Amino acid sequence: xxxxxxxxxxxxxxxxxxxxxxxxxxxxxxxxxxxxxxxxxxxxxxxxxxxxxxxxxxxxxxxxxxxxxxxxxxxxxxxxxxxxxxxxxxxxxxxxxxxxxxxxxxxxxxxxxxxxxxxxxxxxxxxxxxxxxxxxxxxxxxxxxxxxxxxxxxxxxxxxxxxxxxxxxxxxxxxxxxxxxxxxxxxxxxxxxxxxxxxxxxxxxxxxxxxxxxxxxxxxxxxxxxxxxxxxxxxxxxxxxxxxxxxxxxxxxxxxxxxxxxxxxxxxxxxxxxxxxxxxxxxxxxxxxxxxxxxxxxxxxxxxxxxxxxxxxxxxxxxxxxxxxxxxxxxxxxxxxxxxxxxxxxxxxxxxxxxxxxxxxxxxxxx
Numbered sequence: 266x267x268x269x270x271x272x273x274x275x276x277x278x279x280x281x282x283x284x285x286x287x288x289x290x291x292x293x294x295x296x297x298x299x300x301x302x303x304x305x306x307x308x309x310x311x312x313x314x315x316x317x318x319x320x321x322x323x324x325x326x327x328x329x330x331x332x333x334x335x336x337x338x339x340x341x342x343x344x345x346x347x348x349x350x351x352x353x354x355x356x357x358x359x360x361x362x363x364x365x366x367x368x369x370x371x372x373x374x375x376x377x378x379x380x381x382x383x384x385x386x387x388x389x390x391x392x393x394x395x396x397x398x399x400x401x402x403x404x405x406x407x408x409x410x411x412x413x414x415x416x417x418x419x420x421x422x423x424x425x426x427x428x429x430x431x432x433x434x435x436x437x438x439x440x441x442x443x444x445x446x447x448x449x450x451x452x453x454x455x456x457x458x459x460x461x462x463x464x465x466x467x468x469x470x471x472x473x474x475x476x477x478x479x480x481x482x483x484x485x486x487x488x489x490x491x492x493x494x495x496x497x498x499x500x501x502x503x504x505x506x507x508x509x510x511x512x513x514x515x516x517x518x519x520x521x522x523x524x525x526x527x528x529x530x531x532x533x534x535x536x537x538x539x540x541x542x543x544x545x546x547x548x549x550x551x552x553x554x555x556x557x558x559x560x561x562x563x564x565x566x567x568x569x570x571x572x573x574x575x576x577x578x579x580x581x582x583x584x585x586x587x588x589x590x591x592x593x594x595x596x597x598x599x600x601x602x603x604x605x606x607x608x609x610x611x612x613x614x615x616x617x618x619x620x621x622x623x624x625x626x627x628x629x630x631x632x
Contacts (some may be wrong), residue, residue, distance in 0.1 A: 267550030272297025275549050278329030279545070280343050282308030282316065284334035284586035284596060285525050288533070291316060292541040301329050309543070309587040319343070326350055331548050333503065337363040337523055338631055354430060354548035355503040359523035362553075366439045367409040370399055376498045380515050381442040381510070384410075389434030396440050397419050409437040418474060444517060446510040450483055453529035454492035455504040455543035455553055459495060462553050463489050464540060468563075469528055473632045476527050477625075478618070480563035480610045483554060485509070487516040495521060495561070504529070504544035527596070534582050534601040535562035560603055563610040565617050567598035569631070574620050580613045593631040 268275055273473035274297055279286045282304025290310055300314040303325045310316070317325035324344035325331055332347035337360050344360055347353035367385050374380055374478050384399055386392035386406075401424045403594045408417035421425030421426055422443065429604050431438075443450035449471055453464035469551040492507055495518075508519040508524025536558040538546075546553050566575070569587075577583065586596055600617055604610035622628035 266365055266548065268426065269550075270478060271549055271551070273549060274299060274329045276328070277327055277545065277549065278303065278332040278347070279335055280332065280347075281335035281339040282310035282614045283335060284588070285359050286586075287313075287586060288530075288539075289333075289335065289525065289541050289545065291571060292539055293545050296542070296545065296551075300632075301319040301325055305433055312587070333422065333524075333544070333548050334360070338457070342373070355499070355501050355505075356525050358473060358503075359499050359501060363521065363523055365409050366407050367437055370439055370441075373518055373521070376494060378494060379487075379515070381444050381517050381519075383439055383441040386440055388436065389431035389438065391435075392438040392440050393425065393428065393431055396425060400440065400442060403443045405441045405443055406431065407439045407441060411438055415445065416474065424486065443512045444512060444519075446512045446517075448511050449519070450485060450488070450509045450511055450516075451479070451528040452485070452488040452492050452507050452509070453504060453526060453532065453540050454489075454496055455540065455547050456496040456501050456506065457547040457550070457553055458502070460553050461493060462543060462555050463492060463617060464532055464536065465529065465558050465562075466509075468527055475595075475632060476566055477568075478563065478565045479528050479531065480561070480607060480614065481531070482558065482561070484514060485511065491516065491518060503547050504540050507567070519621045527599075528564075530584070530599050531562040531564045531601055532556065532558065533584065534608060535560065535603060545632060548630060561607050561610045563604070563614050565600045565614050565621075567597055567600065567621065568628070569593035569595050570597060570621060577620055580591050581615055 276299040276303040280303045281309040282302045287310045302310045326347045332352045348357040378446040384395045392406045404421045406419040449469045450468045455462050465487045466480040466485045467481035469475045469479045504525050512519040532539040536557045581600040585598040602613040
């Protein structure tokens with residue numbers, strides 16, 4: 266079943282009921298979509314639409330026309346059942362690649378995507394040995410299964426003796442070259458069977474594995490080529506976020522996220538069609554529209570804050586996710602800013618960081 270025009274009354278099932286699902290819902294209801302969600306009763310999205318308990322995943326899928334997910338580590342049982350019913354968008358292959366770093370790296374290498382040098386280790390002991398022998402004790406050791414937002418990643422910089430505890434680990438690891446990058450970036454891409462569209466690449470600032478803020482647009486010509494290569498090879502349907510390292514004249518893939526992405530939140534205010542709308546258009550068959558993103562934009566994540574100073578409203582548009590900030594690393598909202606130049610955007614973000622957190626150093630210290 267596909268949409269051919271607006272309003273579209275397809276019922277879309279979202280696996281996961283956090284902030285990404287919430288923003289998909291908010292963008293979708295104005296297009297006429299109906300929604301089911303697979304989550305827990307106290308999840309933000311369950312307040313607004315039909316909510317199924319994770320154990321009810323078959324009923325959830327059966328009562329949805331199309332099924333998608335907000336996060337690749339959500340219920341794999343629900344994804345596999347939706348795949349078996351021909352309803353999952355994007356399909357299960359992209360999820361399985363993301364759920365195991367080893368598969369992700371090997372697949373990207375097989376299609377010729379530019380990557381840092383890496384080796385696969387069968388356990389922690391072998392990972393330590395590879396870091397020593399192949400990377401001269403300067404590397405990043407990443408768990409193959411599990412870990413996101415910096416979890417399950419160990420940065421080795423001539424201090425490998427501090428990581429002897431990994432020798433007891435029986436999990437598989439990927440040992441990756443430590444990239445001395447100039448900066449981190451990302452691109453958001455949406456694809457359906459007819460076309461592929463790209464959002465402007467952004468500069469990203471990550472600390473301790475968490476995206477703090479981003480701004481753009483940046484001119485990274487290779488980013489579109491990389492996004493096209495990956496989405497086409499997967500026959501991907503939906504929106505994808507691709508994180509990049511830029512090192513001098515070289516652009517390398519860091520991670521691929523088969524879903525709407527934190528670094529694309531700027532599109533809610535900077536573009537005529539957000540990444541969330543494009544994802545829904547792609548998976549429903551409604552058809553993609555090229556985003557028009559004029560001017561300069563930025564985004565600051567709100568991490569673990571329960572209240573905000575009133576003056577930030579004059580600097581940007583605040584999006585809150587209706588969840589308590591009981592952890593300093595928890596994403597409870599974000600602020601989008603616009604400006605006439607990158608410098609004006611960065612100035613606004615600096616003001617917001619100082620106003621909300623006290624300083625960048627204070628923000629980093631609390632993570």
